[in-house]
Amino acid sequence: MSEAMIYFDNAATSFPKAPGVNEAMVKFLSEDAANPGRAGHRMAVAAEQMLDGVRLKLSRLFEADRHERMVFALNGTDALNMAIKGILGDGGARGSAHVITTDLEHNSVSRPLQAMADRKTIELTRITFDDDGFIDPEDVRKAIQPNTRMIVMTHASNVLGTIQDVTAVGAIAREHDVLFCLDAAQTAGVLPVSVKTMNVDLLAFPGHKSLLGPTGTGALYVGERCPASSLVVDDAARLNPWREGGTGGDSSTPTQPAEFPHYLEGGTPNTVGIVGLGAGVDYVNNQGLGATLEHEQQMVQKLIDRFADDDRFTVYGTRDAKRRVGTVSLNINGFDAPDVGSILDDSFGIAVRPGLHCAPYTHRRLGTFPDGAVRVSPGAFNTTEQIDQVVDALDQIAG
Numbered sequence: 001m002s003e004a005m006i007y008f009d010n011a012a013t014s015f016p017k018a019p020g021v022n023e024a025m026v027k028f029l030s031e032d033a034a035n036p037g038r039a040g041h042r043m044a045v046a047a048e049q050m051l052d053g054v055r056l057k058l059s060r061l062f063e064a065d066r067h068e069r070m071v072f073a074l075n076g077t078d079a080l081n082m083a084i085k086g087i088l089g090d091g092g093a094r095g096s097a098h099v100i101t102t103d104l105e106h107n108s109v110s111r112p113l114q115a116m117a118d119r120k121t122i123e124l125t126r127i128t129f130d131d132d133g134f135i136d137p138e139d140v141r142k143a144i145q146p147n148t149r150m151i152v153m154t155h156a157s158n159v160l161g162t163i164q165d166v167t168a169v170g171a172i173a174r175e176h177d178v179l180f181c182l183d184a185a186q187t188a189g190v191l192p193v194s195v196k197t198m199n200v201d202l203l204a205f206p207g208h209k210s211l212l213g214p215t216g217t218g219a220l221y222v223g224e225r226c227p228a229s230s231l232v233v234d235d236a237a238r239l240n241p242w243r244e245g246g247t248g249g250d251s252s253t254p255t256q257p258a259e260f261p262h263y264l265e266g267g268t269p270n271t272v273g274i275v276g277l278g279a280g281v282d283y284v285n286n287q288g289l290g291a292t293l294e295h296e297q298q299m300v301q302k303l304i305d306r307f308a309d310d311d312r313f314t315v316y317g318t319r320d321a322k323r324r325v326g327t328v329s330l331n332i333n334g335f336d337a338p339d340v341g342s343i344l345d346d347s348f349g350i351a352v353r354p355g356l357h358c359a360p361y362t363h364r365r366l367g368t369f370p371d372g373a374v375r376v377s378p379g380a381f382n383t384t385e386q387i388d389q390v391v392d393a394l395d396q397i398a399g
C-alpha cells in the first residue's frame with residue numbers, strides 16, 4: 001500500500017491492526033505453530049491451551065459464562081452460517097419454522113435465510129427500519145407467530161452505522177421463547193455486547209473488524225439454550241454442526257463428538273490468526289471500549305455536520321453520531337458512488353467503500369439500489385486531520 005493512503009474502510013476490515021497483533025502472529029508461527037490437540041504432544045497441547053486462552057478472553061468481553069461454547073470461525077459469515085444453518089437447516093424436516101430478520105442485514109444473514117425461504121424450509125418476515133435507520137423492537141414483537149423459532153438481526157447497520165436496540169429485541173425474544181441470534185460484526189470491540197443482558201442465544205462476530213485481529217478470524221458463542229442435536233432429539237433449539245470432521249481429540253465417534261467447542265470446530269483451526277485476535281482483544285481491553293467509540297463518533301459527526309444540509313450531498317440515516325458506530329454513507333448528488341470512490345482513491349489517496357456494502361435490502365429501503373452509496377468508516381487509528389482531509393476531498397469533488 002502507498003505510504004500516503006488514508007484508510008477509511010474499517011467497516012469492511014480494520015486497518016492497521018492493533019499494536020502487538022503482527023508480532024504475536026510472527027512469534028507463534030516461528031516458534032509454536034503445531035496443530036492443536038488435547039491428546040497430542042506438548043506442542044499440540046500448548047496450541048490447544050492458546051486457543052482456550054483466547055476463548056476465555058472473548059467470553060469475558062461478551063459476558064459469556066461457558067467459554068468452551070465460544071467456537072472459532074473463519075469470519076463473521078462463517079459464524080452466522082454456523083448459527084443459522086445449525087438451527088434451521090433441518091427446518092423442513094421438522095415442520096415449517098418462522099424466522100424474523102430485518103432490512104438492515106448483511107448478505108451473510110439475508111442470503112442463507114432467503115435461500116431457505118425459497119426452498120420453503122422456513123417462513124421469513126423481514127422488518128424494515130425508520131428514516132433515521134432504526135428498527136422498532138415493537139415491530140419485531142408484532143411479527144412473532146406461534147411457530148417463530150428465531151430472530152436474526154444486526155447490532156449496528158454496516159451501511160448506516162445505526163445502533164439498534166437489541167436489548168429490547170432480546171427481551172422480546174426471551175419472553176416469547178424464541179432464539180435470538182445477534183450479528184455483532186459492526187459492534188464487537190467498540191460497543192459493550194453482553195449475551196446476558198441482551199438475552200443472546202447465538203452471538204456471531206468477526207475478529208478482523210473492531211476487535212483489531214487479522215482476517216480469517218471470527219467466532220460464534222452458542223448459549224446454553226442451544227444443545228448439540230445428538231444430545232436431544234426433539235428440541236426446537238438443537239444445533240447441528242455446520243462443518244463436520246477431525247477435532248484433534250476424540251476420533252472414535254462415528255459422528256461429530258457432542259462436546260463444545262469441538263462439536264462445531266471440525267478441521268485445523270486458524271491458530272496463527274487466533275493468536276493475533278487474542279492480541280487485538282488485549283489491546284481493546286486496555287484501551288477501553290468507550291474512548292474508541294467516542295473518537296469514531298466525533299469523526300462521523302464532522303462529516304454529518306458538514307454535508308447533511310448541503311444541497312450537493314445526501315447523507316443517509318440519523319444526524320446524531322452518538323446513535324451510530326463509526327460509519328456514515330452518503331452520495332454526492334449527480335455522481336455515481338463508484339466514481340466518487342475511484343476519485344478518492346486515485347486523486348486523494350483515500351480508501352472508502354462505494355456500492356451496496358453486501359446489504360441490498362438496506363439500499364432498497366434507502367432508495368439507493370442498485371448504485372449504492374459511498375461509505376466512510378473511521379476506525380480506532382484514524383486521526384481528526386484525516387477526517388478533515390476526507391471532508392475537503394468530498395467538497396472538491398462535489399465542486
Ligand SMILES: Cc1ncc(COP(=O)(O)O)c(C=O)c1O
Nearest residue numbers: 075076077106108154158185206
Ligand atoms: C453487519 C455485518 N455482518 C456480517 C458481516 C460478515 O463478516 P465477514 O466479512 O467477516 O464474513 C459483515 C462484514 O462486513 C457485516 O458488516
